[in-house]
Amino acid sequence: MKKEEKVFKSAKVQRIWGSALKYLPELLEELKGVKSDEKSKNSLDL
Amino acid sequence: MKNQKILLICETNFVYSVILAQDRNCGYLLDLASENKIDIAIPEFSFLEVRGKIGERFKRREEKLGDIISFLNELMRSEYHKRTLYDVKEKLKQLYINSPKEKNEVLQSAEEIKSLCISIPHNAEISYRAFLRSVANLPPYKDNDRQIYESILHFTKDKDEYDLIIFYTSDKEDFDHKEIRDELEEHSIEVYFDSGECLRRVKEELEHG
Numbered sequence: 369m370k371k372e373e374k375v376f377k378s379a380k381v382q383r384i385w386g387s388a389l390k391y392l393p394e395l396l397e398e399l400k401g402v403k404s405d406e407k408s409k410n411s412l413d414l
Numbered sequence: 415m416k417n418q419k420i421l422l423i424c425e426t427n428f429v430y431s432v433i434l435a436q437d438r439n440c441g442y443l444l445d446l447a448s449e450n451k452i453d454i455a456i457p458e459f460s461f462l463e464v465r466g467k468i469g470e471r472f473k474r475r476e477e478k479l480g481d482i483i484s485f486l487n488e489l490m491r492s493e494y495h496k497r498t499l500y501d502v503k504e505k506l507k508q509l510y511i512n513s514p515k516e517k518n519e520v521l522q523s524a525e526e527i528k529s530l531c532i533s534i535p536h537n538a539e540i541s542y543r544a545f546l547r548s549v550a551n552l553p554p555y556k557d558n559d560r561q562i563y564e565s566i567l568h569f570t571k572d573k574d575e576y577d578l579i580i581f582y583t584s585d586k587e588d589f590d591h592k593e594i595r596d597e598l599e600e601h602s603i604e605v606y607f608d609s610g611e612c613l614r615r616v617k618e619e620l621e622h623g
Contacts, residue, residue, distance in 0.1 A: 375438065375441075376441055376442070376444075376445045378444070378445050378448035378449065380448060380529075381432075381444050381445050381448055381530075383526070384433060384444075384526050385432070385435050387520075387523060
């Protein structure tokens with residue numbers, strides 16, 4: 369897990385986030401409406 | 415000042431945004447739900463959609479890996495290819511063997527999200543209302559979206575205990591229609607298509623009521 373991703377208070381959310389993406393990179397292309405942080409103009413870096 | 419009771423309703427894309435680590439704002443919102451600061455409700459239909467899509471994707475991947483491994487076996491009948499392709503084949507075999515475990519981990523993430531949220535039940539009446547919606551040619555126009563939308567309307571009918579109800583979806587194309595906005599307004603539901611704006615609104619309500 370990247371250091372920058374350790375931002376969630378909940379261990380469960382942290383775990384879900386940490387295990388994300390590595391298994392399904394190709395799925396992203398199929399999913400309309402799912403945007404990355406980079407694209408979200410209103411992303412809040414808490 | 416009393417604690418504000420906030421209900422955030424999300425749909426399929428929210429689950430994908432979290433399990434694919436694509437939108438940190440959605441992670442923050444889930445964090446708030448895990449701390450019981452807000453309630454997040456997601457239609458049961460959305461979780462089934464996620465499960466179906468992930469299962470389908472892994473199946474397709476396994477079939478492709480199987481085809482490639484078979485082809486490599488054919489090529490490796492020659493000694494030359496056997497030497498050069500051995501490592502490639504072993505790695506692909508490992509991917510193939512690990513596939514069910516990886517699928518389970520992804521599905522487990524979806525289950526964990528579900529455990530932090532209220533799952534909006536689906537029933538025959540909701541399906542029927544979605545059908546009527548299609549007959550009346552009312553948005554959203556995709557069948558699954560209609561099912562999800564009707565389950566949300568049904569769920570929010572008697573939710574007077576909340577000070578604020580928000581519907582968040584990143585799917586502006588399918589949900590941003592005048593009819594939907596008007597209907598949600600009638601149900602006193604605010605709608606957001608941007609996760610940052612949605613998170614800002616939730617935090618504002620939590621901080622200032």
